[in-house]
Amino acid sequence: MSWLQLSLDTSEAQAPILELVFENLGALSVTLGDAGDQPLLETPPASEQLWQHTRVTALFEGSQDQQLLQQALGQALSEELLNSLCWERIEDRIWERVWLEHFKPMSFGKRLWVCPAGEQISEPDGVVIQLDPGLAFGTGTHPTTALCLTWLDSQALTGKTVIDYGCGSGILGIAALKLGASSVIAIDHDPQALQASQDNAVKNGVADRLATYLPNEAPADKADYLVANILAGPLIELAPQLIDHIKPNGHFALSGILTEQADELAQRYRPFASLDPVKQLEEWVLISGVNRKNG
Structure with missing residues (x-):
């Protein structure tokens, strides 16, 4: 089974906003990662320190209507962000393991x-x-x-x-x-x-x-x-x-x-x-x- 993955690189300040936008459009998971090469020291539980350049990756069901999703994103994102979106079809087995790597107690x-x-x-x-x-x-x-x-x-x-x-x-x-x-x-x-x-x-x-x-x-x-x-x-x-x-x-x-x-x-x-x-x-x-x- 395939999945529709969207990703884009953004600033530390914008990343949480984009995370919420994707979640409210029905994303099954949203992960935040390093879009540059900036190490982060371990932070206390429930705190969230992000990278100056953050990659936001959202996963949707493969059956998601891509045209309707793009229309909804067009209303929520600036033209610059919309044009920078990367769309990709991926296999089911990959994203669960990646997601768990970022999910700790x-x-x-x-x-x-x-x-x-x-x-x-x-x-x-x-x-x-x-x-x-x-x-x-x-x-x-x-x-x-x-x-x-x-x-x-x-x-x-x-x-x-x-x-x-x-x-x-x-x-x-x-x-x-x-x-x-x-x-x-x-x-x-x-x-x-x-x-x-x-x-x-x-x-x-x-x-x-x-x-x-x-x-x-x-x-x-x-x-x-x-x-x-x-x-x-x-x-x-x-x-x-x-x-x-x-x-x-x-x-x-x-x-x-x-x-x-x-x-x-x-x-x-x-x-x-x-x-x-x-x-x-x-x-x-x-x-x-x-x-x-x-x-």
Whole structure:
């Protein structure tokens, strides 16, 4: 079976943005590598140091409509970046091994870990999420995911209900369940993301407490917690609907937001909520708060 691989060389600052663009267009995996010859010293878990010249490589299913994908990229990328894209067909067996070389155990908050399937950690009190390649896009390496995982680790989730809106690999919903949540509703517009979430929930022994839905099929349930790691535009547009999914005095966290978008997004949610201080990692932020809307 063949796969469609896209790659381009970019700056350290642009690489995380391109990573998120590819993920939101349905990439099965996105890897970042050295496009020059710059050695990096080992960095602490959950930190992300990139190369000054970074190669961003995204993998899509071979059945992906290349023309439609190119049209979508044309709306998201500058003409210069679009013209520098390298398109390639590759065999299935190659990318899984390459992807695993870049995926090492990572820690978030005080006790949460994300590890490649089969790897163990030495922390006796660690809460471990196991992921492997396949459909497991969204592994915690992107700053927005790291912000959400750290936030979840700081919450009192035992016995609580959670909505993971824009679930991707299901990593956030699975983290919530491993941290004590009683149930998770995972919502995504991409059927592949729902399949990835279900598969990863099975691998982590929490499938009986995670239900997946397309947005137009999701129940109208209100949850104690909601986490949405998508993009600022949809977060602004969906604000009333997302708030309506949260119980009064329930908690939420929103990410996929660049620092320059934080003020606009905060203004959108302030009429409904009490907002916490903004959390920032690199050029990305997380906005969290408590729903003050009654009923």
